[in-house]
Amino acid sequence: MTDIVSQASGKVVSAAPPRRDIGIRRRYAAERRFRFYGLAAIAFGLVFLFILLWTVVSKGYTAFLQTEITLPITFSEQLIDPGNKRESDPKVLQTANYPLLVRDALAEKLGIASSDRPALRQVSGLFSDSARVTLRDMVVSDPSIIGKTVPVTVLASANIDSAFKGQFDLTVDEGSRKVSDQQLGWVNTLAEEGVLSKGFNTGLFVNGNSSRPEAAGLGVALVGSLYLMGIVLVLSLPIGVAASIYLEEFAPKNRLTDLIEVNINNLAAVPSIVYGLLGLAVFINFAGLPRSAPLVGGLVLTLMTLPTIIIATRAALRAVPPSIRSAALGLGASRMQTIFHHVLPLAMPGILTGTIIGLAHALGETAPLLLIGMVAFVANVPATPLDPSTALPVQIYMWANEAERAFVERTSGAIIVLLAFLIIMNLGAILLRRRFERRW
């Protein structure tokens, strides 16, 4: 201000260096603000990730434990095969009333008279109906067991399991609860005696689906997902890599290849359910492949994964410095030799990373599988990729639709299993990248 005034009056007051007003303070402030925004964004993301993991894990970790009842059971001939007809008619062993054996054994343990019908009915509610299958399988595989008393482990019923894990609100009026006070008393007694206990839930990993939550497992879904991954890997990796090598190294750059390029990029963005429709129309309706089969699912997921793999592979190929290609060509290597001896090995980490990420996407994909019928109720583990099956995310979807408390727990448990697989795959991708990373 003073300067201007004095200049106006024709006098130069000071020979001070020109003032450069570039707003250093403002710049620093802007930088700080920007850093803060960044941190806030990351914190926001982390909070939600944490909430997600917390809800899933806190609800689901109990699914890995299952309440079991272990007690000696008398395989009474009178109940299983009263007419002693099993030699001539093996069917009697299939249809015998096995739950009765468990009920009687439990009643005896708890000291309940065989005339106390209401109490016996309550005892029947303690163990899972899957005990029928457990005992039947024992007897069918070894009929000589009839007449003996053998210790057997059967699953507790879903309600008892939930109650034993403390998931029921016991302050609620007994009438509107799924477990009676009497049953709770027995549970405590049995637990004290070591008859009833929580064990690792192997059934979750080996059993097929079941309408009884305590017996429902991910076995079918795991095998189905395994088939899917295998098919996707075997088909999409070679096809994707071959297509990428052709497009990147051999194809002339013209309108047609530009068009192909644009289409591949667009295909990567096509909603997955559209691939499901495509699979339904082409593989099932046109080619006549069976519904619900992992083969069809694998083909559909391959189509879905291919663009991802092609894009990743082309990027990896492009990242190999041209000087490596010149070096090999200059030595008299053919184009094929140049690619397979030098370019491809250098691009491999990128290709594998892309493939694993593509596979991880495919592993978590649900919508297209719903359309091709992999959402069926399947109790038996599929022996081949042509047998009906489900997949992990579909199983989660199905269980999430069930109302029972025990299914809520299993849904979260299944999510944990799926997340674990995804984390392992992503770790694998990171490790591969680290392991093979090269500088030039």
Next chain:
Amino acid sequence: MTEAATEEALEKKMNTVPLKMVGKDVSVYYGDKRALYDVNLNVRENTVTALIGPSGCGKSTFLRTLNRMNDTIDGCRVTGLITLDGGDIYDPAIDVVELRARVGMVFQKPNPFPKSIYENVSYGPRIHGLARTKAELDQVVEQSLQRAGLWNEVKDRLHESGTGLSGGQQQRLCIARAVAVSPEVILMDEPCSALDPIATAKVEELIHELRANFTIVIVTHSMQQAARVSQRTAMFHLGNLVEENDTDKMFTNPDDQRTQDYIMGRFG
């Protein structure tokens, strides 16, 4: 009078050296763009021929026509005749792989494969089937590294990565790699431009020694280097070959005004 006589004698001597490669009316187009205009240039056996000229005048382009590396560039077209020992190298019957085994190349930036030193040198002999046994291969590798003056520096770490060497060592490794295929001609495109003066001196010395066994064509932007390593020099300007002459004559008494100007540093 005497001076003219010696000069004539020298020229005669040089002219008796057999021609290894001959370029006749060579023109190169990148798409619609013409990069070389009817270049006529001879490469003599066991001679170092330097290509000089300002940037973008087509030195590298011409060099690449000699082993058909231009084939790898999209839209690049070569016309005219180029022969190696009298045979047309652009003849459709010629196998480009075989040609490149006979005419090797060393690039501007050292570009060893990100593999071991041994693998770098043995790669060429292996794909061309030059060694039948491991022992033979070992011998080829050792001999090539010896010739590139690198053996003593790397003999204890043959199985370490070639990219871990210094820039100058990497470039000599690339020369060893080219030499291992036993080419007849070695093309070098500004092989020292990425190197420090000491490494440059080593490579120049190496070029001197290699001349006994190989025909060398080297592109350089350094007049001094051309003067130091070459016997023949060709000067390019805007895609034309301006002058091709004995190096001594070129640097003392060039025929063309443009050469004179360039050497005096008046353009480029």
